[in-house]
Amino acid sequence: MCLGIPGELIGPAEEHEDLAVVEVSGVRRRINIGLLEGQDLKPGDWVLVHVGFALSKISEAEAQAVLEYLEGLGQPYEDEIDALRASDIS
Amino acid sequence: MSGGEQQVLDRIERARRRKPVVREELITLAHGSGGKATQTLVEAVFLEAFRNPLLATLDDGATLPLGSARAAFTTDSYVVSPLFFPGGDIGDLAVNGTVNDLAMCGARPRYLSAGFILEEGFPVADLRRVVASMAAAATAAGVEIVTGDTKVVQRGRADGCYITTTGVGVIERPGTLSASAARPGDAVLVSGPIGAHGAAIMLARGDFGIEAPITSDTAPLHDVVAGLLDALPGQVRTLRDATRGGVATVLNEVAVASGVSVVLEEAAIPVRTEVTGVCELLGLDPLYVACEGRFVAVVDGAHAQSALDALRAHPLGAEAAIIGAVAAEPEALVLLRTAIGGTRVVEILVGDPLPRIC
Amino acid sequence: MRFVDEYRDAGRARALAAGIAARCRPGRRYAFMEVCGGHTHTIYKHGLEDHLPEEVSLVHGPGCPVCVIPMGRVDDAIHIASQPDVIMTSFGDLLRVPGGTGSFLDAKAAGADIRMVYSPLDALKIAKQNPDRRVVFMAIGFETTAPSTAMTVLRAAAEGVRNFSVFCNHVMIIPAIKAILDSPDLRLDGFIGPGHVSAVIGCEPYAFIARDYGKPLVVAGFEPLDILASVHMLLGQLAEDRCEVENQYARVVPWHGNPVAMEAIGRVMRLRPHFEWRGLGFIAHSALAMAEEYAAFDAERVFDLPGVRVADPRSCQCGEVLKGVLKPWECKVFGTACTPETPIGTCMVSSEGACAAYYNFGRFTRDRRPAVIPLGEVSRA
Numbered sequence A: 001m002c003l004g005i006p007g008e009l010i011g012p013a014e015e016h017e018d019l020a021v022v023e024v025s026g027v028r029r030r031i032n033i034g035l036l037e038g039q040d041l042k043p044g045d046w047v048l049v050h051v052g053f054a055l056s057k058i059s060e061a062e063a064q065a066v067l068e069y070l071e072g073l074g075q076p077y078e079d080e081i082d083a084l085r086a087s088d089i090s
Numbered sequence B: 001m002s003g004g005e006q007q008v009l010d011r012i013e014r015a016r017r018r019k020p021v022v023r024e025e026l027i028t029l030a031h032g033s034g035g036k037a038t039q040t041l042v043e044a045v046f047l048e049a050f051r052n053p054l055l056a057t058l059d060d061g062a063t064l065p066l067g068s069a070r071a072a073f074t075t076d077s078y079v080v081s082p083l084f085f086p087g088g089d090i091g092d093l094a095v096n097g098t099v100n101d102l103a104m105c106g107a108r109p110r111y112l113s114a115g116f117i118l119e120e121g122f123p124v125a126d127l128r129r130v131v132a133s134m135a136a137a138a139t140a141a142g143v144e145i146v147t148g149d150t151k152v153v154q155r156g157r158a159d160g161c162y163i164t165t166t167g168v169g170v171i172e173r174p175g176t177l178s179a180s181a182a183r184p185g186d187a188v189l190v191s192g193p194i195g196a197h198g199a200a201i202m203l204a205r206g207d208f209g210i211e212a213p214i215t216s217d218t219a220p221l222h223d224v225v226a227g228l229l230d231a232l233p234g235q236v237r238t239l240r241d242a243t244r245g246g247v248a249t250v251l252n253e254v255a256v257a258s259g260v261s262v263v264l265e266e267a268a269i270p271v272r273t274e275v276t277g278v279c280e281l282l283g284l285d286p287l288y289v290a291c292e293g294r295f296v297a298v299v300d301g302a303h304a305q306s307a308l309d310a311l312r313a314h315p316l317g318a319e320a321a322i323i324g325a326v327a328a329e330p331e332a333l334v335l336l337r338t339a340i341g342g343t344r345v346v347e348i349l350v351g352d353p354l355p356r357i358c
Numbered sequence C: 001m002r003f004v005d006e007y008r009d010a011g012r013a014r015a016l017a018a019g020i021a022a023r024c025r026p027g028r029r030y031a032f033m034e035v036c037g038g039h040t041h042t043i044y045k046h047g048l049e050d051h052l053p054e055e056v057s058l059v060h061g062p063g064c065p066v067c068v069i070p071m072g073r074v075d076d077a078i079h080i081a082s083q084p085d086v087i088m089t090s091f092g093d094l095l096r097v098p099g100g101t102g103s104f105l106d107a108k109a110a111g112a113d114i115r116m117v118y119s120p121l122d123a124l125k126i127a128k129q130n131p132d133r134r135v136v137f138m139a140i141g142f143e144t145t146a147p148s149t150a151m152t153v154l155r156a157a158a159e160g161v162r163n164f165s166v167f168c169n170h171v172m173i174i175p176a177i178k179a180i181l182d183s184p185d186l187r188l189d190g191f192i193g194p195g196h197v198s199a200v201i202g203c204e205p206y207a208f209i210a211r212d213y214g215k216p217l218v219v220a221g222f223e224p225l226d227i228l229a230s231v232h233m234l235l236g237q238l239a240e241d242r243c244e245v246e247n248q249y250a251r252v253v254p255w256h257g258n259p260v261a262m263e264a265i266g267r268v269m270r271l272r273p274h275f276e277w278r279g280l281g282f283i284a285h286s287a288l289a290m291a292e293e294y295a296a297f298d299a300e301r302v303f304d305l306p307g308v309r310v311a312d313p314r315s316c317q318c319g320e321v322l323k324g325v326l327k328p329w330e331c332k333v334f335g336t337a338c339t340p341e342t343p344i345g346t347c348m349v350s351s352e353g354a355c356a357a358y359y360n361f362g363r364f365t366r367d368r369r370p371a372v373i374p375l376g377e378v379s380r381a
Helices: A060-087 B003-018 B036-050 B090-106 B124-141 B196-204 B222-233 B246-258 B273-282 B301-312 C010-023 C035-045 C069-080 C104-109 C119-128 C146-161 C173-181 C194-201 C202-215 C225-239 C259-268 C292-297 C318-322 C354-364
Strands: A007-014 A018-025 A027-032 A044-050 A053-057 B064-065 B069-078 B108-119 B143-152 B161-171 B187-190 B236-241 B259-264 B293-297 B321-327 B332-338 B344-345 C031-036 C054-063 C086-088 C113-116 C134-141 C166-169 C189-195 C218-222 C245-247 C268-273 C274-277 C281-284 C288-290
Touching: A007 A027, A018 A044, A018 B273, A018 C173, A027 A044, A027 B273, A044 C194, A044 C259, A053 C086, A053 C146, A053 C194, A060 C010, A060 C225, A060 C245, B003 C354, B069 B090, B069 C134, B069 C354, B090 B108, B090 B124, B090 B161, B090 B222, B090 B293, B090 C173, B108 B124, B108 B222, B108 C113, B124 B143, B124 B161, B124 C318, B161 C245, B187 B301, B187 C054, B196 B273, B222 B236, B236 B246, B246 B259, B246 B293, B246 B332, B246 C113, B259 C134, B259 C225, B293 C259, B301 B321, B321 C225, B321 C292, C031 C035, C031 C225, C035 C054, C035 C189, C035 C225, C035 C318, C054 C189, C054 C225, C054 C318, C054 C354, C069 C086, C069 C104, C069 C134, C069 C166, C086 C119, C104 C113, C119 C134, C119 C146, C134 C146, C146 C259, C146 C292, C173 C194, C173 C202, C173 C281, C189 C194, C189 C202, C202 C245, C218 C225, C259 C268, C288 C292
Parallel strands: B108 B143, B259 B332, C031 C054, C031 C189, C086 C113, C086 C134, C134 C166, C189 C218, C218 C245
Antiparallel strands: A007 A018, A007 A044, A018 A027, A044 A053, B064 B069, B069 B161, B108 B161, B187 B293, B187 B321, B236 B293, B259 B321, B332 B344, C166 C288, C268 C288, C274 C281
């Protein structure tokens, strides 16, 4: 459940202190950032948007860590598969 | 597979083949969404009552034998809200939609009728604006609006302005295009990026507070279709404009009518970035979002490249793409090879494409 | 899209699939439950099971909030919606879900004013625009969605909006997981934990699953690679004889969750003694109601509700299917009394429920798929 989409903070919305504008794939929407109260937010930060609320600030460092985990994983196993194929042939 | 499982699958297959039944006591919006409920309503109520060989094909229009000539004949009603939206208005739709249905039959559109149902209190200025759009669209499409009708209903009995157009076109090329004509080995093409009309309308309604530079794709397709038919004489099997229910629903109709499988490549399906953004935000699948100026073509696989070249030679087909192929098995299903390398079934639309949060 | 496209890469998926296959012990079967309906959606949408070896099966859990809502609650909501001065607002997800007497769509056709919203704040806006109508928000969802409802109620209270109330059906994931764990015939090797719920509640509430029940859990994101990575991590734990709560989705889920969101829930809502889940029956302390202090915003107090319980038919074996004990086709009513057009149990309600998926595509399941799909040469032309 719980569709959440990453969006980039563009800036505050005028009407209310809890409102901000995010952009998703060239699409803009006003969202409520009240649930991120006390967190340091600035334009260019990414947040997870769920039913019009920012639920979480996305951590660039953690995102990078996952990709590195995946990259690190990829190479040895591709080597292993190549080895497996080679051994099949022989 | 165990015997028990096979028995259950057989039971489901038998149920599937049973005549469709409308279970609801009242018409719901799902009956107008173009998906499964619409299909059931059409087959169980309209086809049941009016049954004849011309209607039974359930193509976008009927192909009428008139002496030695053949005509295409179609009708469509337009109830869009809001009436004016980025990229067009109800007047453009009313002309282009019917022109496109004729084009999908392989016909050159000639004459249109226009019926108006107007709500008491509807501004004459708005009506003039709509009618001016219709006139311009008719000129652009090379059709004349030659007969019409006007009714006014009490305030609250309609939503401003509804338009029904009926169209007649001449079929000048031999052969018949039909959803039942697809064969294994055929290629599936789409004439351009999908889903822009549906996304533009959703945003224009203002319900979701989303802003994006998306305009409707409404356009007359007869010219780009003519280019395709001329480039591939006798090699085009099926043309369908991907209106309500989107590309997914249209291709499901082809798969069922032809008894084939349609296999799509997700990565090859053109979708504009902003349309993707709207779909991601609202939890929608662009394959189900309506287009008003895009069509799907099924052509002989050996001529796929020529078909693509012919489409791309026209401005309305400049971003056309080969998006898949027809296979024999599994019968009557649309499959999608996903970008990540999996395969899934693309169902026919059930009910309206509703934004979801889950 | 950033934070999306890079987690949908086919090359990385292949590498991960190879990694998953390599971690499977030959002859051993692994069943992991993805608790969350959003994960189920990702698995279907991307055809993810094609990347899993035969040894690994995914069991679709109870985490679809519209599927688990009992029929009686839908009937109550329709009762409210049918009052002449009421505007009922709902997420699109719920409109088609049948109660005992039809769905929101049916009620709308019969004249009820039911409007779809994207956010509870949209419902509040409708209330402000229609001061002479009573506007009710049909609140559904797990802990992910509950804070948004709570914030909206706090806003309504602050602005003194008097014609707005919430029909609260928020449910909680931990009691549901516990109910599944307590089943004597449980056949699961681990859990793919709900990412967005965890963004609110954090990862600590799952500790008992590893500690007391000996099942590993990996909190996972919603992109295809997230799910494959979490399967890989679960297999890693099993291979190394570890049993822990791990967080694959740290880019969104802080270990301690979102305290502001938890506080908002705590202020506006209270725990119900018990709540009925379609297919799972009554589960203690598994749902939220509006707190006393916000009674004026509680549709259950503002309106007289029939509150008639519509029991799941006794023949329905959704609970068994949810726990992975029964395959859909082994249920007594599958395909006869219970079909996608006339669903009885939760697994048939959503098109992604295990039973609905099997009903529609059983003739095309993973093991019966042609090994190579004959795409033809044309698409590569």
